[in-house]
Amino acid sequence: MKKFLLAALLLAATASQAAHHEMGHMHSHEGHVHDTMVDGQKLSVDAERFDNFVSAVPGDQIVVISVQGMVCDFCARGIEKTFGKDSSVTKIDVDLASGKVLLSYSPDTEIDRASIEKNILNNGLNTTAIQVVEK
Amino acid sequence: MANSGAQTDNIYWHYTPNINYSLGLDYQRDKISGEAFPSARLTYLINRKNTTTSQRNLYLKTGIGLDNSTNHFYALAGDWETRRLFAGFSAKQVSGMGYELFEQSVKLGIAPYLGAYGDLHTWLMIESKKDNLDDRRITYPVLRFFKGGALIEVGYHKKTDWDVHLMYRF
Numbered sequence: 001m002k003k004f005l006l007a008a009l010l011l012a013a014t015a016s017q018a019a020h021h022e023m024g025h026m027h028s029h030e031g032h033v034h035d036t037m038v039d040g041q042k043l044s045v046d047a048e049r050f051d052n053f054v055s056a057v058p059g060d061q062i063v064v065i066s067v068q069g070m071v072c073d074f075c076a077r078g079i080e081k082t083f084g085k086d087s088s089v090t091k092i093d094v095d096l097a098s099g100k101v102l103l104s105y106s107p108d109t110e111i112d113r114a115s116i117e118k119n120i121l122n123n124g125l126n127t128t129a130i131q132v133v134e135k
Numbered sequence: 136m137a138n139s140g141a142q143t144d145n146i147y148w149h150y151t152p153n154i155n156y157s158l159g160l161d162y163q164r165d166k167i168s169g170e171a172f173p174s175a176r177l178t179y180l181i182n183r184k185n186t187t188t189s190q191r192n193l194y195l196k197t198g199i200g201l202d203n204s205t206n207h208f209y210a211l212a213g214d215w216e217t218r219r220l221f222a223g224f225s226a227k228q229v230s231g232m233g234y235e236l237f238e239q240s241v242k243l244g245i246a247p248y249l250g251a252y253g254d255l256h257t258w259l260m261i262e263s264k265k266d267n268l269d270d271r272r273i274t275y276p277v278l279r280f281f282k283g284g285a286l287i288e289v290g291y292h293k294k295t296d297w298d299v300h301l302m303y304r305f
Contacts, residue, residue: 068186069186069190071188071189072216072218073252073253073256074304095251096218099188123154124154124180124183
């Protein structure tokens with residue numbers, strides 16, 4: 001009986017968490033894709049998230065990386081740790097929902113796309129696009 | 136990582152030099168033989184396929200006793216997951232300790248909600264196992280929680296009692 005009650009308690013907690021998250025996600029995603037063209041491609045990021053990121057690092061260079069295989073927090077943590085070791089990276093944002101990594105670099109940094117791609121690969125993930133957003 | 140189950144309790148530390156393999160030290164108490172022993176372990180990533188929404192892995196795992204090399208195991212394991220679904224399998228052969236064990240298992244899971252990075256993530260899972268020592272297949276529910284670098288997985292079956300798995304990724 002105790003085991004049944006414990007299982008029921010755990011399931012109830014899970015259902016409560018699910019409801020909390022689902023309510024937080026009940027909003028329209030229309031207009032949440034910037035129309036900015038970068039390298040001939042649309043910059044497909046969450047607009048609000050992107051704006052918040054950019055406003056926190058005024059003047060910095062912004063890089064948007066499209067990543068494959070990033071399906072859990074462990075993957076995201078590895079990315080964050082790897083780029084966090086780079087002193088020229090001033091801010092990192094990992095968006096699991098969209099499979100994007102946002103990086104900001106100090107203004108005088110020369111962006112090395114090959115190095116970025118290598119860092120993603122060293123974490124067991126793949127890069128499909130690296131977009132440097134013009135200031 | 137630490138595991139406690141019907142057949143063994145163990146604590147396992149491993150280091151991943153690159154994505155292709157990890158090396159580890161494991162200290163295990165075998166509940167069938169009553170032996171406790173350290174072993175060295177290797178996990179090798181045979182193949183990985185990433186897509187925009189999924190990752191699929193195939194691993195070879197092996198280990199050998201450090202104080203008694205007759206104790207060893209090898210296993211083939213794989214998984215496929217998206218942010219919502221999980222499917223995994225394992226086929227493991229354990230030798231030494233006075234018995235031979237072949238265990239096969241399958242695990243399926245679903246995330247009832249999709250948390251953002253840094254949230255508490257929850258998985259509702261079901262695991263099904265069978266081994267040659269007890270020819271019956273047992274199937275039981277598993278709850279997995281993880282947040283940040285910490286993961287806890289708890290399963291229960293009336294025959295094997297609690298199966299607990301704790302992991303922290305540094």
